[in-house]
Amino acid sequence: MPAIHYILKDGAVRTVDVRDGLSVMEAAVHANVRGIDAECGGSCACATCHVYVAEADLDRLPPPDELEAEMLDAVAAERRPTSRLSCQIIIGPALDGLTVEVPATQS
Amino acid sequence: MSARTLVIAGASCAGVQLAASAREMGFDGPIVMVGDEPHLPYQRPPLSKGVLNGRTAVDQIGLRGPAFYDEQRIELLLGRRAVALDVAARRVTLDDGSALAYDHLAITTGARARVLALPGAALDGVLSLRSLDDALRIAGELGRVRRVCVIGGGFIGLETASALTARGIHVTVVETQTRLLPRSFTPRLSKYIADVHWHRGVNVLCGRGVRAFLGTSRVEAVELDDGHRVECDLVVTGIGVIPNTEWARAAGLPGDRDGALLVDTRGHTPVPGVLAAGDCVAMPSPFTARPGRPVRLESIQAANDGARAAAATLVGRDAPCVAVPWFWSEQHDLKLQMTGLGEASDTLVLRGRPDDHRFTAFHLRDGRVAAAHSVNRPAEHLLSRKLVAAGVAIDAERLADESFDLKSTLAPV
Numbered sequence: 001m002p003a004i005h006y007i008l009k010d011g012a013v014r015t016v017d018v019r020d021g022l023s024v025m026e027a028a029v030h031a032n033v034r035g036i037d038a039e040c041g042g043s044c045a046c047a048t049c050h051v052y053v054a055e056a057d058l059d060r061l062p063p064p065d066e067l068e069a070e071m072l073d074a075v076a077a078e079r080r081p082t083s084r085l086s087c088q089i090i091i092g093p094a095l096d097g098l099t100v101e102v103p104a105t106q107s
Numbered sequence: 108m109s110a111r112t113l114v115i116a117g118a119s120c121a122g123v124q125l126a127a128s129a130r131e132m133g134f135d136g137p138i139v140m141v142g143d144e145p146h147l148p149y150q151r152p153p154l155s156k157g158v159l160n161g162r163t164a165v166d167q168i169g170l171r172g173p174a175f176y177d178e179q180r181i182e183l184l185l186g187r188r189a190v191a192l193d194v195a196a197r198r199v200t201l202d203d204g205s206a207l208a209y210d211h212l213a214i215t216t217g218a219r220a221r222v223l224a225l226p227g228a229a230l231d232g233v234l235s236l237r238s239l240d241d242a243l244r245i246a247g248e249l250g251r252v253r254r255v256c257v258i259g260g261g262f263i264g265l266e267t268a269s270a271l272t273a274r275g276i277h278v279t280v281v282e283t284q285t286r287l288l289p290r291s292f293t294p295r296l297s298k299y300i301a302d303v304h305w306h307r308g309v310n311v312l313c314g315r316g317v318r319a320f321l322g323t324s325r326v327e328a329v330e331l332d333d334g335h336r337v338e339c340d341l342v343v344t345g346i347g348v349i350p351n352t353e354w355a356r357a358a359g360l361p362g363d364r365d366g367a368l369l370v371d372t373r374g375h376t377p378v379p380g381v382l383a384a385g386d387c388v389a390m391p392s393p394f395t396a397r398p399g400r401p402v403r404l405e406s407i408q409a410a411n412d413g414a415r416a417a418a419a420t421l422v423g424r425d426a427p428c429v430a431v432p433w434f435w436s437e438q439h440d441l442k443l444q445m446t447g448l449g450e451a452s453d454t455l456v457l458r459g460r461p462d463d464h465r466f467t468a469f470h471l472r473d474g475r476v477a478a479a480h481s482v483n484r485p486a487e488h489l490l491s492r493k494l495v496a497a498g499v500a501i502d503a504e505r506l507a508d509e510s511f512d513l514k515s516t517l518a519p520v
Contacts (some may be wrong), residue, residue: 072489
């Protein structure tokens with residue numbers, strides 16, 4: 001199973017093994033990774049599952065679609081070029097080892 | 108903190124959030140959560156959306172992973188239901204006759220689907236949609252049904268119609284009121300939604316009630332009050348819910364006229380030691396036309412924010428719930444996002460054009476933004492939440508002008 005690394009607010013790293021098909025958000029919520037609120041349950045409606053993708057991993061992801069890009073304008077923490085909504089990143093073998101950082105706040 | 112026992116009645120979104128927040132805030136006593144369904148606590152919003160249209164698998168909708176409950180020392184009693192409450196003895200009785208003693212009780216029992224007590228309601232193929240089992244039952248029928256009659260033109264009914272239409276099923280929606288979403292939407296927005304459904308092939312019948320379900324063993328048609336027959340091989344009803352509070356009200360907890368338990372913004376019921384949150388409560392909201400009036404908000408946001416406020420109360424922190432209400436729906440290719448309470452608003456302002464299927468309808472009350480309904484404009488929705496929370500006063504013409512920067516109306520933080 002692909003492993004996803006979550007860098008938490010305190011700098012600690014949580015690594016979660018995830019089965020293919022789940023989103024980075026779902027994997028975080030199931031594993032109780034703190035700091036990914038995901039209040040809408042993954043329907044790209046709330047912008048509270050914001051993460052920063054490690055720069056080295058950015059090329060492995062398809063770019064955000066229009067809705068996600070628009071939502072990213074409204075995230076609570078600073079938007080950076082590496083900002084993504086974790087509910088829109090679907091995990092597959094190609095994303096093994098993906099590292100994402102949890103922002104300071106979601107709301 | 109002393110190790111006092113928290114019993115949570117209802118393994119709902121509110122219940123799980125309350126437990127998670129209580130632990131996060133340092134509550135270290137035993138937590139026992141009682142849930143009447145056999146499943147680990149799950150999210151309800153996908154039931155009428157992704158679960159029906161086949162995009163969401165059941166193992167994706169857990170509120171938390173299975174390990175969460177052990178890690179957080181939350182004892183789950185699944186398949187059991189609270190049936191009686193003794194507030195003097197601080198004891199909850201379950202349906203298997205066992206009893207749980209508590210120091211703190213949190214009631215998060217949610218609500219159940221209203222059923223239509225009409226002739227034929229017991230026929231096979233007459234279903235409602237509230238629980239995971241309901242959704243799986245409906246999904247299991249989809250391979251062999253061609254025509255579905257959805258009773259109720261509210262969010263559940265319309266999401267169901269949308270999900271089934273996407274699977275190639277012909278859907279008729281019957282709504283007794285003269286328009287869709289009558290409680291949430293203005294006539295103009297109702298018309299917009301009805302047009303979208305119509306163009307996607309949904310047969311929308313408003314202003315008509317249901318007289319009976321017809322069939323021998325399985326439903327074959329719905330008979331309307333004007334005598335019209337809607338031929339169908341499955342019926343899904345979505346006509347509202349009833350709070351699961353009878354057992355608590357029998358113990359003296361006050362409810363509103365719909366049976367929702369009355370709580371303050373800290374989640375307190377009037378009974379010492381008893382908190383409540385989620386779909387089963389009515390809480391005063393500053394966002395109604397009459398601020399402070401208790402309202403029952405059937406939404407994830409209300410469940411989460413109410414649960415967090417109750418958890419804070421539990422650990423002796425004062426963090427009342429003053430969150431702006433918001434919720435969302437998905438119908439066909441529309442992402443509907445709504446914030447605030449539009450009741451008694453006096454002016455409706457459109458920003459963007461409904462014809463483009465990207466717009467926000469702002470509801471003004473006394474010149475201030477009271478509510479906003481967005482279609483496929485998620486960023487504007489998030490901004491609208493801030494406008495409603497701040498009660499921003501804005502000129503209607505400026506609001507309608509898309510070249511005007513709405514963010515500038517918010518005071519810099």
